[in-house]
Amino acid sequence: MTVILDRPYQFVPPSRGNLWPALIQRFRVVDHYLRKKEGVVSYECRNLDVFQQSLARGDGILLAPNHCRYADPLVMGWPARHAKTPVYAMASWHLFNESWFDSFAIRRMGAFSIFREGSDRKALDTAIEILAAAERPLIVFPEGTTNRTNDVLKPLLDGVTFMARASARRRAKQQGGNVVMHPIAIKYLCKTKIDPWAHHQLSRMESHLGWTTSPSRSIRQRTIRLAEALLGLREVQYLGSSRAGELHQRRDELIEYLLSTTETRLQMPSSDPDVRTRVRAIRTKVSAKWFTENPDEQERLRLRNDVVAADLAQELVSYPNCYLESADVTDSRIVETIQRMQESLWGKADVGIELHAVIEFDSEIAIPAEKAPRGVEDPLITELRDRLSSMIARLSKESRPID
Incomplete structure (x- = not known):
C-alpha cells in the first residue's frame, strides 16, 4: 500500500552537503545496489553534452525523465557522475518510510519528499528555490509514479511545468539567468536472450496457480495466458466471478468497478476519465x-481496503492495450509483464535477467517566466510529452523482437 497511514505527513528536506553524494559516487554504491536489487548491470549515457552545456552556462536545470522502473532515480546517478555534479530529486513520501536505511540513503543522495495525497507547499517551494538558485540540477518524474511499461508514456502532471515557470520568474527577479528543462528517455534493454529466464519464471507462476507447464506454448502465449488468469482471480475477488470478453475490456470494467464503488463509499463521485487522477483523489x-476524522477500527479497515482497491486500479491500468501483440512484442515487454505479475502475486519481482540502461538526453527546453495560458494545455507539457514519446518510441526499437 502506497499511502502511509501510520503517521501524518512531515516534509523531509534534502541533505544539502556535497560530501555524501561524493562518497556514494566514489564507492559506486548506486552500481552495487542496482545490480543486486534491480538487475541493472550496465549503462550508457547518450547526448550527455547537452546537459553539460546547460551546467556550464549556470542554468537552473530541471531533468524530466520517463518513469518505468523503481531503478530510475538511481539510474539517474550515472549521468550525474559523468557530468561531475550532485543532483536533487523529488520523491514520494512513502519511499522515506520503507526502512531507516532507505530513508537515510535517499536523503543523502539529495532526495526530498513530496506528499502525493495532498498539497505540499514545502516541497514545491524547495523545488522552486533549487531551480531559481541553480543550486543543483533537480530530477522530477513528470509521470508522477512508476508504471513498468517502458514503451508507453503515461499522462504527465501539469505541476511539473507550473513549478518550472514559477522558478523561472523567481530566477529572473533575483539574479537573472535561465531555467531549462531536459527531457530524458530511460530505456532498459535485456543483455542476453530471455528464453531460459522467461520459461523458468512462467513455470514458477503456473505452478503457484496449480497448473502444469505447457512447453508447446510460446513465451508470449504463456505470458498472456497468465495475465488472463490473474485478471480472472481479481474478478472473482471483487466481482464474484470471472468474466468473458477481450482482456482489455475486462480490465477496464474491473478498473471502473473498483473506482466507482470506492468513490461512492467515500461520497466523492467523479466524472474524470483519467484513472490516475481518480486514484490520486481517492x-x-x-x-x-x-488523520482528521479519528475513524474507528471498522472504518479504518474500510479505508485501508479503499487504498488497496485504488492501488489495484492503478496496477491494472499499467497493462497497456496491445502491449503483447505479436507484431510488436519484444523481449523487454515480456520481462516487464512477467515482473509486474510477480509483484502482484508475491510482492517482489525476480531480477535475475540482466538489464542495460540507456539514458538519453534531449536538448534543453527554455522555460519562460510567464504563467501558462488559461483554458488550454500548457505548451511546455505538450512539448515535453511529444519529445519524450518520440524518444521512447525510437529506443523501443532497440529491444529484441519475440515471436
Missing part, C-alpha cells in the same frame, strides 16, 4: 479522513 480522501 488516496487524498482516505488520508484526510484517517
Whole structure:
C-alpha cells in the first residue's frame, strides 16, 4: 500500500552537503545496489553534452525523465557522475518510510519528499528555490509514479511545468539567468536472450496457480495466458466471478468497478476519465479522513481496503492495450509483464535477467517566466510529452523482437 497511514505527513528536506553524494559516487554504491536489487548491470549515457552545456552556462536545470522502473532515480546517478555534479530529486513520501536505511540513503543522495495525497507547499517551494538558485540540477518524474511499461508514456502532471515557470520568474527577479528543462528517455534493454529466464519464471507462476507447464506454448502465449488468469482471480475477488470478453475490456470494467464503488463509499463521485487522477483523489480522501476524522477500527479497515482497491486500479491500468501483440512484442515487454505479475502475486519481482540502461538526453527546453495560458494545455507539457514519446518510441526499437 502506497499511502502511509501510520503517521501524518512531515516534509523531509534534502541533505544539502556535497560530501555524501561524493562518497556514494566514489564507492559506486548506486552500481552495487542496482545490480543486486534491480538487475541493472550496465549503462550508457547518450547526448550527455547537452546537459553539460546547460551546467556550464549556470542554468537552473530541471531533468524530466520517463518513469518505468523503481531503478530510475538511481539510474539517474550515472549521468550525474559523468557530468561531475550532485543532483536533487523529488520523491514520494512513502519511499522515506520503507526502512531507516532507505530513508537515510535517499536523503543523502539529495532526495526530498513530496506528499502525493495532498498539497505540499514545502516541497514545491524547495523545488522552486533549487531551480531559481541553480543550486543543483533537480530530477522530477513528470509521470508522477512508476508504471513498468517502458514503451508507453503515461499522462504527465501539469505541476511539473507550473513549478518550472514559477522558478523561472523567481530566477529572473533575483539574479537573472535561465531555467531549462531536459527531457530524458530511460530505456532498459535485456543483455542476453530471455528464453531460459522467461520459461523458468512462467513455470514458477503456473505452478503457484496449480497448473502444469505447457512447453508447446510460446513465451508470449504463456505470458498472456497468465495475465488472463490473474485478471480472472481479481474478478472473482471483487466481482464474484470471472468474466468473458477481450482482456482489455475486462480490465477496464474491473478498473471502473473498483473506482466507482470506492468513490461512492467515500461520497466523492467523479466524472474524470483519467484513472490516475481518480486514484490520486481517492488516496487524498482516505488520508484526510484517517488523520482528521479519528475513524474507528471498522472504518479504518474500510479505508485501508479503499487504498488497496485504488492501488489495484492503478496496477491494472499499467497493462497497456496491445502491449503483447505479436507484431510488436519484444523481449523487454515480456520481462516487464512477467515482473509486474510477480509483484502482484508475491510482492517482489525476480531480477535475475540482466538489464542495460540507456539514458538519453534531449536538448534543453527554455522555460519562460510567464504563467501558462488559461483554458488550454500548457505548451511546455505538450512539448515535453511529444519529445519524450518520440524518444521512447525510437529506443523501443532497440529491444529484441519475440515471436
